Amino acid sequence: MGFETAVRRLGRTRWFARVGRAASGLDRRLQQRTRGRWSVLGRPTLPQLILTTTGRVSGEPRAATLLYVRDGERFVVLGSNWGxxxxxxxxxxxxxxxxxxxxxxxxxxxxVATIASDEDRARLMPxxxxxxPGYAAYAERSGRELRMFVLSPAG
Structure with a gap:
């Protein structure tokens, strides 16, 4: 079994989610400093981006490292919050x-972010x-529908 396959399998477990939450800030800083070339797990093998939003309370920039898929020119992300x-x-x-x-x-x-339509959700979730694959376990464990966002280039 390859490293990437092992990480995907472990990603479904509660303990991995705890470790992932704890390491996410360090991972984001490392990826920002290395322009995405390095992650806490080594060279990123999974598709990752850094999403910078405006804090709804603070008004300050807030960055999060997320997995994504492409849909043409758009990026698609899922709000799993590690389950x-x-x-x-x-x-x-x-x-x-x-x-x-x-x-x-x-x-x-x-x-510009929009919540995925039901049609996009059905098409993009696979x-x-x-x-x-851990997203399925996260949805079940959290008891909520994970928010899916489509990020379209502005302009």
Whole structure:
């Protein structure tokens, strides 16, 4: 079994989610400093981007490293919050202010976020589950529908 396959399998477990939550800030900083070339797990093998939103309370920039899939020119992300009962803060920020930026391999792109339509959700969920099968366990464990956002380049 390869490293990527092992990580995807472990990603479904509660203990891995706890470790992932704890390491996410360090991972984001490392990826920002290396322009996406390094992650806490080594060279990123999974598709990752840095989403920067505007804090709905603070008004300050808030960055989160997320897995994503492409849908043409659009990016698609899922608010799993590692299977916790509440939605991630970045998803609430996007609901309050849909203007954000995506940084991928050191290139920053302004985007506008929308909640995926039912049709897009049905079409795109299999691709997200292929990238990270743990999303299914996170949805079940959290007892909520995970918010799916489509991030379209602004302009």
């Amino acid at each position: 916790q009962e509440h939605h991630p803060a970045w998803s609430g920020n996007l609901l309050a202010e849909p203007q954000a930026t995506v940084t991928l391999a050191g290139t920053t792109t302004p985007v 691709a997200l589950l292929e990238v990270w």
